[in-house]
Amino acid sequence: MRKPRRAQEAGVAGNGDRLVMIGGGMVAWRLCRQLVEHGLHRERRITVIGDESCPAYDRIRLSECLEGTAPADLALDRREWYGDHGIELLLGATALAVQPERNLVQTTLGERGYAQAVLATGARPFLPPTPGAELPGVFTYRTIADVTAITALAERGRRVVIVGGGLLGLELAKGLADRGLNVCILERSPGLMVRQLNPVASGILRAQVEGLGIAVHVDVRVEDIATNPERGCPLVVRTAERLAHPADLVVIAAGVRPRDELARAAGLTCSPSGGVVTDRFLRTSVRWSSASRSNDPHGTKAALTMHLWCRSLPLFLQSSTNPSILLSIHEPYPTAGRRRATHLGTLRPHR
Template sequence: MTRTLVVVGHGMVGHRLVERLGVLDGGRRWRVVVLAEEHHPAYDRVSLSSYLDGKSRSDLTLPGVDFRNDPRMDLLLGCPAVAVDRAARAVSTGRGDRIGYDALVLATGSRPFVPPVPGHDLPGCFVYRTFDDLDALRAAARPGRAGVVVGGGLLGLEAANALRLLGMRPHVVETAPHLMPAQLDPGAAGVLHRHVTGLGLRVHCATATTSIDAGADGTVASVTLSDGTVLDAALVVFAAGVRPRDELAEAMGLERGGRGGILVDGLCRTGDERVWAVGDCAAVRGRCYGLAAPGYRMADSVARQLTGEHPEPFDDAGTATTLKLLGVRVAAFGATGTDGGAVVEVVFAEGADRYAKVLLSPDGGHLLGGILAGDTGSCAAVRSFVGRPPPADLEQLLLP
């Protein structure tokens, strides 16, 4: 007997879930209906900046699911879910449809956080999340003029690079003492800082945005910082993090995490046995991850459960960030020293452009994690030793 799975959201993680289910469901037991809020199929949001560097929407569209020719798969674009009746097991959509389900997966993702500073809603203020956001940013860009990015994390640096590709002079404003505070320590951030300023980015750390100020025409003209600095700006991009899209679950009466997100257990199950949550919107044991790799592991887990397999509960041991950002490589894996636990820190540095730090157990016997920046060795090679004694040639692995 065929059952119906409804997936709310068609981002990278929702797409991964459908792709894995299609592979695992050899008995063709599931019909899948995907409700996509955007009018375009799932795309590689991690590589979104390449859309401003010559890639097309089609280039970034994710492969792997043939919605047109697979009768088990229905993709409804521009058709968000607006309500869920858990008792009747039915989803109401923005088009007025009512779709029954046997299982429901919430993959609603996240939304950009816009700080409520005065002027945040002026013409000339943008967020950095979708194709449409980047189309609007491209149309507003003024080559040779300054633009301000609020947020010095991963997304903020991506946005600053986008402004650079559009010919603008980007400023980056970060409230923390250094760039990428969620992933990097001061040493690694110093390597990144030196590199991006060499590319022309102007970085303002340890300060906040006080106001977005309008010119005579009512559009953005400048930005005032908490240290009194006034930056001329033709536009502002808010890239100060994201917040989980959990409003649908709240209306459903599902429990949320302490910092938002749909509360799920290690198998991504909510308090309703027929409802799961995966990706940015899921608070696994109370924690939201906001990265693609953990979201993929959640999607794989749920696909296995739906097809009768028994996956291991989700844990964050494999969570790592590895990327090449504005031409410099940074990586963080395992414990990075932000949890306050007892560790031994060992730092290897060479000049201003290579930095590596590893964290060892208090007795020095086991590798717990680390941070790399610049022209270092392979993160994957070092990460393979997490939970084990570090190799004798650790320094050579880190700084070959």
């Protein structure tokens, strides 16, 4: 039988025991798992707010869907797991605003008060200001919804243009080439994966990718995407070099940007280049003493200092992270000994 919640035993009213996680991705899931492993889910009410329609999944394995893996098989836990552990999972719910002074998160499915909030909003694809990026048949690549739409269109199309020759662009190129599509990569830099590789390694990679039958154009600047007046492919990607690449499907894989807009609007200190600034305990710049909030209907009477926490992928990879950091502030966030997770599958031969 489940133990009574400590907060209820102590007669804590309101949201004094509520932990709200904003973002229902891999990091939020990992934190839920760790709270459960340590039995801390019994001491607090946990709410996860996620704007995707499914529970957290292994985003890193997204490209497996191009090989036929069912999206549902990427799930990190079934939806029932959350309920079984008393975790409220709000799916298809967008957090619209955080009000630190009221300890309140407003979402499209209503409000939630909190004693502690974890920002785990991840990143969104960066969309360069390219005219035509909003046309049907133009996608980004981050979610199950994206890969489902891409594979559906790939069933009917023949030619794909991928804007961006980084890790995601290459994964996608390989997956779509394996499905028999004619794939072309347009990269603005002088080589592929220039952020990770030196010019020699990048050149070797390019030769390998081209050996898979994938066309690679580097040093090109996409000017716009337009509907194609000629018969055949419905789209055409035009570059400043006056090249025109017809396409049934265009995917923009030009990097990501942190989803820090909620934090900025809430007045948290953010980096000019993006992302929430935290201390080495992963605490954001906003902290209040619980005493000052005791008259607030959304406040808490729990004897906890209230913090907003910002978590990111390193937490997910840090298998030994102890979630008691949410209860105390004794342990700084460890920065050494992370596991490597990156796996580039482009060099596997054609099936």
